[in-house]
Amino acid sequence: MAKISNANKQANKITLAHGSGGRLTHELVKNVFAKHFKNKVLSRLDDAAILDTYNKNIVFTTDAFVVNPLFFPGGDIGRLCVCGTVNDLSVMGATPIAITVAAIIEEGLGFDVLERVTKSIALTAKEANVLIVGGDTKVVERGKGDKLFITTSGVGVLNINAKFSGSNAKPGECVLLNGNIGDHEVAVIGARNEYGFITNIKSDAAPLNGLIAKTLPFASKISVMRDPTRGGLATTLNEIASASNVGIIIEEKQIPVSKQTKNVCEILGLDPLYLANEGKVIVIAQENAKSKIEKAMTSHKYGRNTRTIGTVVNSPKGVWLKTLNGGLRPLVMLEGEQLPRIC
């Protein structure tokens, strides 16, 4: 608790920044949850857990979704929760099998809203070829919730050659990314109408198991897969660099950002590297497999814009951006978030 207390000395209370996915979230997880729950499986802190207590090929994950608004260009909370869980399983090298859906509904929510979200969950599950096998429904009093929170959990089966972990990155490996970053968060911010900008940017929310399946023939050459959601590309790369005790250098000119998202970021003073994505995957692989993996990813509709964005180095440690003018800028983990939470 020491570090958390420093960050919020007077109150010693949870703040929104503790849910941002940044440094404060990491400290909260480490200093409260992981401290009490400690065990071998949890200590890896990957996106999903491999249940080696029973059978080394069952993978298990959970995620809570509290997005506002519930509907936004390119998606909604229903598509989001299925994609999030499917992707967390997929980046572990698992084939997603089954999902559960637990809804916490605020009294007064319209049935039409609930039905629209439910349909979206069903459609996305169909696209991802996973079954919804169970759920739970709780209703809380008006003012004790925010329309609809959904927690999805998922079970998958690990593919035999996939041994991916955030702690496996090795110097000399290359970093691939399957396309434009930041679109999801910009789409959600736009849908809130708080900043008075109108955009037709759509969330990238997508189930990535099909795309990732394309890379599995090269699984033995892949060390890390992660989806850069809350906290964005920079935060996820920081998690990997820290867990693997390496440095990661990415090249600004290689990072794909749509022109529209770039414009919004300039107006609002946001850095797309820290914006949430819901359909992106970072793949860290051996240099000699790069072109095959890139080709495999590019062949899938969710990987058309795949690029090699950087390399893993022994030093300097941490994450660095090689800027357009050739300088190196450190990409630290933010304390909290750039803007009100959106995912």
Next chain:
Amino acid sequence: MAKISNANKQANKITLAHGSGGRLTHELVKNVFAKHFKNKVLSRLDDAAILDTYNKNIVFTTDAFVVNPLFFPGGDIGRLCVCGTVNDLSVMGATPIAITVAAIIEEGLGFDVLERVTKSIALTAKEANVLIVGGDTKVVERGKGDKLFITTSGVGVLNINAKFSGSNAKPGECVLLNGNIGDHEVAVIGARNEYGFITNIKSDAAPLNGLIAKTLPFASKISVMRDPTRGGLATTLNEIASASNVGIIIEEKQIPVSKQTKNVCEILGLDPLYLANEGKVIVIAQENAKSKIEKAMTSHKYGRNTRTIGTVVNSPKGVWLKTLNGGLRPLVMLEGEQLPRIC
């Protein structure tokens, strides 16, 4: 949606009663969720899903917990969420292996509260011999949540002879219960201090996997196991009677209720048969195995007060209470709940 609309015609909005575990919850699940998610696994509507798409011995479940207050005599939301998930797996005949914990925290929650709950989760998981293998943390703005909501999901391994399902009850079988009903809900209501009564009744919240393991040598003689939580004994028996298309007659004089809980129920006008439990299990088994199962259950600390409370009949269908004076009273499924939600 037709039936739901009838029940709430003017508003067509979700009400607290939709979260009660009673008839409206069942209609919500059936007419919204199950309609869109339909598949073979989900349609069984048991407490946990057996993943026969992959491997017939993996069992998977989820539950959201929104209890108010967070702490009450005999337990707290932490103990509750682990017990709920462990018990949902156990009543399917599975050995619980791993649990995930997803927290939705309202901004401003004290770290001390979060740490106390986290410790309770860890202690209960240790008692139940399950690992916490993953989690997620989201923080919502003040006034958009209610201190702390927790969704736990669990994975277990099915024991080979256990083929329990709410739809398996057969006429001639007997109904066993492991002890006093209603204590959990009365403990939570008391902790709210809304009704001005003081009681030392403690919640029965307990992980039942140890108790249920004692019955597994007789698994081939057991047709149904269910934990009567939200909605109480009467609601769970109604679910079983309906899914199995049988009648269930229980005897009032056999139903164990503590004197204190009986007193509180009389004062507040509550029926203990509809009050939530968090450490109770209904076992429906063949008559010729009754005494062995009863003996096995009584040997465990959470089964000391085990009784045979009734029998399964072909007709009348539904659930019936044989009262102390010999009459038969129908125990219907309530529309909503007797009192504000507590579990």
